[in-house]
Amino acid sequence: QKEVEQDPGPLSVPEGAIVSxxxxxxxxxxxxxxxxxxxxxxxxxxxxxxYSSGNKEDGRFTAQVDKSSKYISLFIRDSQPSDSATYLCAMSGPGGLTGGGNKLTFGTGTQLKVEL
Amino acid sequence: NAGVTQTPKFRILKIGQSMTLQCTQDMNHNYMYWYRQDPGMGLKLIYYSVGAGITDKGEVPNGYNVSRSTTEDFPLRLELAAPSQTSVYFCASSRQGTDQLTDTQYFGPGTRLTVL
Structure with missing residues (x-):
């Protein structure tokens, strides 16, 4: 079992959709x-x-972490064609956003396409 | 301020050839990293460096060598290229200043390498 699992997609949505x-x-x-x-x-x-559990919002983007279920999500509201990209999740232990002395563990990425 | 730059952008090598992938950052960052990205596999850490003269192995170091003689440069050397080294290689850097936990990695644009 991989440490981090991520659906590779591709995911295609119309402009304005909510993406999960x-x-x-x-x-x-x-x-x-x-x-x-x-x-x-x-x-x-x-x-x-x-950091740890909870939600964080930044404009149209919301990140959620549920540590009890070992599940994280990224929501994009009012999706735009400029959001078309591959989204990678990454995780680390107490070493912070660069992993400190340990590596970051990346998911494989989900390819998103937002169509007009 | 160019950030992290990588050369070359593309390269095709024959089996057994050697080459050096160049990476330079102009942000005076202490830490530098080399990753490879394969389809369906996520980013894997090859080597990293916490400062000039100090390097350490990551998750997949076999077949590669690095050196760090200056703060700015972190070249990656492939000595005997093999088809398994066909990948996209990314260099990254991070500051690791006083607030190390929230320092982030800044990635270069990548080098696409094919070994035939």
Whole structure:
């Protein structure tokens, strides 16, 4: 079993739709939960992060963590064509957003396409 | 401020050839990383460095070597290229300053390598 599981998609939605992207994980030591966005032929960039459980909102984006279920989600409201990208979840233990002395564990990414 | 730059963008190698992937950052970051990204596999850490003269293995170091003689540069060396090293390689850096837990990794645009 992989430490982090992510549905690869592709996911195609109409403009304005609400998008839900999800990851499940098995390592209960994870404390930092990140979402990276990767445009085609570009490097990943950090979109949002959450420490421990709960929700975090940033504009049209909401990140949720449910540690009891080992499940994280990223919601995109009013999706736009510019949101078309691959979304990677990533997780780490107490070392913070770079993992400290330990590595980050990435999901495989979900490819999202928002169509006009 | 260019961020993290990588050269070359693309390269095709024959089995057994060697090459160096270049990575430079102009943000005066202490930490630098090399990842590879394979379809359906997520990002895997190859090597990382916490400062000039200090490097350490990541999750998948076999077949690669690194050096860090300056803060800015972190080249990745492939000595005997194999088809299994066909991948997209990303270099990243992070500051690791006083608030280390929320320092983030900044990724370069990647090098697409094919070994035939």
């Amino acid at each position: 992207l999800n990851c499940t994980y098995s390592n209960s030591a994870f404390q930092y939960f990140m979402w990276y966005r990767q445009y085609s032929r570009k490097g990943p960039e950090l979109l949002m992060y959450t």
